[in-house]
Amino acid sequence: MRKLTVFNQVSVDGYFTDAKSDLSWAKQNQDDEFREFVAGNASGEAELLFGRKTYEMMASYWPTPMARQNDPVVAEGMNNLPKVVFSRTLDKASWNNTKIVKSDPAAAVRKMKSESGNDMVLMGSGTIVSQLAQAGLIDEYQFVVIPIVLGKGRTMFEGVDEKFPLKLTKTRSFGNGDVVLWYETTT
DSSP: OOEEEEEEEEETSSSSSETSSSOOOOOOOHHHHHHHHHHHHHHHOOEOOOOOOOHHHHHHHTTTTHHHHOOOOHHHHHSSSSSSEEOOSSSOOOOOTTTEEESOHHHHHHHHHHSSOOOOOEEHHHHHHHHHHHTTTOEEEEEEEOOOOOSSOOOTTTTOSOOOOEEEEEEOOOOSEEEEEEEEEOO
C-alpha cells in the first residue's frame, strides 16, 4: 500500500499560513544546511498532492527561470514529479505532469493508496490535510517548525472534530533554528 506523508512548514504557534495567507515568513531564514535538506527531499520519487490554492502558488513559481536558477535541484523535482491537484473549480492544469481530481479527496486518496505506485506527499493544502486526517488516510506528518510567532493564521487542522494521537519518530534541528518533526499516526 502506498504511503501518504504531509510535509508542511508551521510557525511556533502552529500556523501554516499567516492571517493574510502569506507564506513568505517560512522562507526568510533559510541557510545552506536547510536548502540541502530540501533538495534531498525533492530528489526522491513521489507523487505530489495539492489543493487548488497551493497548486496555483507552486505552479506560478517552480516552472520559472527564477526557480531553476535559485533552487535547480528542487525545481527539477517539482517540475518532473507527477502531481495531483484536488479542485472542483480548476478546469486546466498548466504545470506539466499534473492531473486534476474533481471528486472527493478522501475517496480519491483511498483509491490511490490501494493502487501500485510511488508514495505520495501532500504539501500545503490545509483544507485537504484536514479532510484526509479526519478520514485516517495520512500515514506520516513532517512539520518544519519555523522559529517565528505569527499570532494569527490558519492551522492545517481546521474543522477536525476528533482528537487523533501522533507518535514522534524522528527530529532534526538546523543551525537557522528550524526543526523538523516526523510523526506517525497511531490508530
